[in-house]
Amino acid sequence: MSQPTMEDVARLAGVSRALVSLVMRDSPKVSNHSRTAVLDAADQLGYRPNLAARILASRKTSTIGLVLDDLHNPFFPDIADGVNEAAEQSDYRLLMNSAFLTPASEQRAVETFLEFRTDGVIIVGSRLAAGAIETAAESVPIVVVGRPLRSDRVDSVNNNETRGARLVVDHLVELGHGRIAHIDGGRGAGAAQRRAGFVAAMKRHGLRPDVVSGDFTEAGGVAAMRELLARRRRPTAVFAANDLTAVGALGCTEDAGLSVPDDISLVGYDNVALAATHHISMTTVDQPRNEMGRLAVATLLERLEGSRSSVARHVLAPSLRIRSTTAPPGPAARRKRAGTRNNPGR
Amino acid sequence: MSQPTMEDVARLAGVSRALVSLVMRDSPKVSNHSRTAVLDAADQLGYRPNLAARILASRKTSTIGLVLDDLHNPFFPDIADGVNEAAEQSDYRLLMNSAFLTPASEQRAVETFLEFRTDGVIIVGSRLAAGAIETAAESVPIVVVGRPLRSDRVDSVNNNETRGARLVVDHLVELGHGRIAHIDGGRGAGAAQRRAGFVAAMKRHGLRPDVVSGDFTEAGGVAAMRELLARRRRPTAVFAANDLTAVGALGCTEDAGLSVPDDISLVGYDNVALAATHHISMTTVDQPRNEMGRLAVATLLERLEGSRSSVARHVLAPSLRIRSTTAPPGPAARRKRAGTRNNPGR
DNA sequence: CGCCGGGATTAGAGCGCTCCAATTATCGAA
DNA sequence: TTCGATAATTGGAGCGCTCTAATCCCGGCG
Numbered sequence: 001m002s003q004p005t006m007e008d009v010a011r012l013a014g015v016s017r018a019l020v021s022l023v024m025r026d027s028p029k030v031s032n033h034s035r036t037a038v039l040d041a042a043d044q045l046g047y048r049p050n051l052a053a054r055i056l057a058s059r060k061t062s063t064i065g066l067v068l069d070d071l072h073n074p075f076f077p078d079i080a081d082g083v084n085e086a087a088e089q090s091d092y093r094l095l096m097n098s099a100f101l102t103p104a105s106e107q108r109a110v111e112t113f114l115e116f117r118t119d120g121v122i123i124v125g126s127r128l129a130a131g132a133i134e135t136a137a138e139s140v141p142i143v144v145v146g147r148p149l150r151s152d153r154v155d156s157v158n159n160n161e162t163r164g165a166r167l168v169v170d171h172l173v174e175l176g177h178g179r180i181a182h183i184d185g186g187r188g189a190g191a192a193q194r195r196a197g198f199v200a201a202m203k204r205h206g207l208r209p210d211v212v213s214g215d216f217t218e219a220g221g222v223a224a225m226r227e228l229l230a231r232r233r234r235p236t237a238v239f240a241a242n243d244l245t246a247v248g249a250l251g252c253t254e255d256a257g258l259s260v261p262d263d264i265s266l267v268g269y270d271n272v273a274l275a276a277t278h279h280i281s282m283t284t285v286d287q288p289r290n291e292m293g294r295l296a297v298a299t300l301l302e303r304l305e306g307s308r309s310s311v312a313r314h315v316l317a318p319s320l321r322i323r324s325t326t327a328p329p330g331p332a333a334r335r336k337r338a339g340t341r342n343n344p345g346r
Numbered sequence: 347m348s349q350p351t352m353e354d355v356a357r358l359a360g361v362s363r364a365l366v367s368l369v370m371r372d373s374p375k376v377s378n379h380s381r382t383a384v385l386d387a388a389d390q391l392g393y394r395p396n397l398a399a400r401i402l403a404s405r406k407t408s409t410i411g412l413v414l415d416d417l418h419n420p421f422f423p424d425i426a427d428g429v430n431e432a433a434e435q436s437d438y439r440l441l442m443n444s445a446f447l448t449p450a451s452e453q454r455a456v457e458t459f460l461e462f463r464t465d466g467v468i469i470v471g472s473r474l475a476a477g478a479i480e481t482a483a484e485s486v487p488i489v490v491v492g493r494p495l496r497s498d499r500v501d502s503v504n505n506n507e508t509r510g511a512r513l514v515v516d517h518l519v520e521l522g523h524g525r526i527a528h529i530d531g532g533r534g535a536g537a538a539q540r541r542a543g544f545v546a547a548m549k550r551h552g553l554r555p556d557v558v559s560g561d562f563t564e565a566g567g568v569a570a571m572r573e574l575l576a577r578r579r580r581p582t583a584v585f586a587a588n589d590l591t592a593v594g595a596l597g598c599t600e601d602a603g604l605s606v607p608d609d610i611s612l613v614g615y616d617n618v619a620l621a622a623t624h625h626i627s628m629t630t631v632d633q634p635r636n637e638m639g640r641l642a643v644a645t646l647l648e649r650l651e652g653s654r655s656s657v658a659r660h661v662l663a664p665s666l667r668i669r670s671t672t673a674p675p676g677p678a679a680r681r682k683r684a685g686t687r688n689n690p691g692r
Numbered sequence: 693c694g695c696c697g698g699g700a701t702t703a704g705a706g707c708g709c710t711c712c713a714a715t716t717a718t719c720g721a722a
Numbered sequence: 723t724t725c726g727a728t729a730a731t732t733g734g735a736g737c738g739c740t741c742t743a744a745t746c747c748c749g750g751c752g
Contacts, residue, residue: 053708071423399738
């Protein structure tokens, strides 16, 4: 299990260690003859460069670290896809870590990357205190995705949360809803902005904003919905902070023998693939996740290549996707729509 | 951005580099006095040990690498949770990578860990050729999860695929189904065994096994189901290779105006959280994913601590979860059940 | 009062690689 | 044939840490 080193390869190939190093890095200034000799020897020994040594000597890792808040939320893998695609086209290798929904885990993940001295770090859906991110950014360029952040040192990529929330409220109000509740994302990234956007939009319409707390998970959606349904006066529409929460709320509502959207309209956020399936067909707000991932990498590379030193704050436009979980409220509306909606039958 | 080194800390604290090293590793043989001095100095400088240097000098990374085939399939995050929990209780740090469903990406991910010299690697749902895994295992202990493998050097953790498939077929046959199709997982991990299990079980019942190809993705499920529905004689039941595929098939079936389970019964595999939601309520085969993740770590640690040198092949028992997507076939059965099934209404 | 033992500390030799300056080989031109 | 230039190769000095062996320090003991 003890691995061969460059020294071993050099000896076998009958050249110097430095030459082997050049070959391993595809330097053009190596004769074909010695190149093949080295490559053969390396192959024969099963040689593989030692990353740690390489990093130590070269003082760069050619690696970017990606921290995802929650792998169970499809939003994150979607971003990861974008990040991966962009990273593949660069010379950087990707290393990931999950925050498993807790700040402590996230901190640990980031810390690992800092110790590793990755060239850059992308944090998606950070739950860290702004100060902690700021501090980390002192030692490595960081791009935060999906977490609005006003910092003049940390780059960020977001969608316009306020606007997204407004799109939802406007849509529901237009349908005739007045009692609209919001299941928020608690301390999750972007939750505060979505909540604020909801409150502002409601007030704009002269409506009373009603917020119950959630946590961006499906279970959280179930719990919050249960609470809402238990009320004397139920809301006629519910805006969940993300699709995962909305799916939980959907299941809970049906469990209670109510129908969506006949009894209650439901809106999510993110436009995760699941929401788009015929079976769920959730009205939601789309965030261009793949693009956000790619943009995060591009933003990071600008820093790494030194082509930008000022802070970058990208804010992409969200868009409403109207599907089958929203409809006008009340029995009248329900009757009016009878027979016109597709009904999966399950 | 240039980081302080141990040397800097030592100088500031007025001690030697070696002492700082001891403090950083919580050695007990350091006086309280110098410990605080060092810690203060480190803090003041914002010192963070350099992982690369540390690894190089100590010849161990205290890191285990985790490679997941597809983040979009909740099966993998579930396993990751188990792995994380177990890793947290050990002294090993976790580093992840996604294979993004392609062998090439997976190979790259594994390669990164090999160069990094992680102490061990856990590959979940590997698509690599057995030979490639075997080769990699020459330089680092590897545990493969969710991919049956006969190797006398690579440890593995699996559920009994054959048995899982049999549970499904038996259940469907018991309900009265005869025309049962299987949407397989193509080249995905474990797909071959599930397929074989399906074929064997069908034959045992004297039925003709009908297999169409899928790829463990939702899109694959949609495509395969479309093909099945287009047939002159549709199957009365479909066994999808995993839940993701089943969800795709479900949506597709409903799109076609058919009802599950009235027109077609549907079974998945994995028992992913999504399948358990009231809204989907999918009959499926449960794999103890969290436990599998933990077991993978335990298995790896045994190797690392040298308490086992023989190969370990854990095979856990799958179990059937009967929910609302399976029912007896045919119009008669349908009539019989009229009004008895819960109907979400959407 | 010198010596001993053990805890605390330190010097120094690497770990496997990159990078730079320096050396050697190669080759055409004068 | 010689020289300069260019190409190819090499030695050696680190990169920032760990680890072993050696040293230091100090109180207690004979």
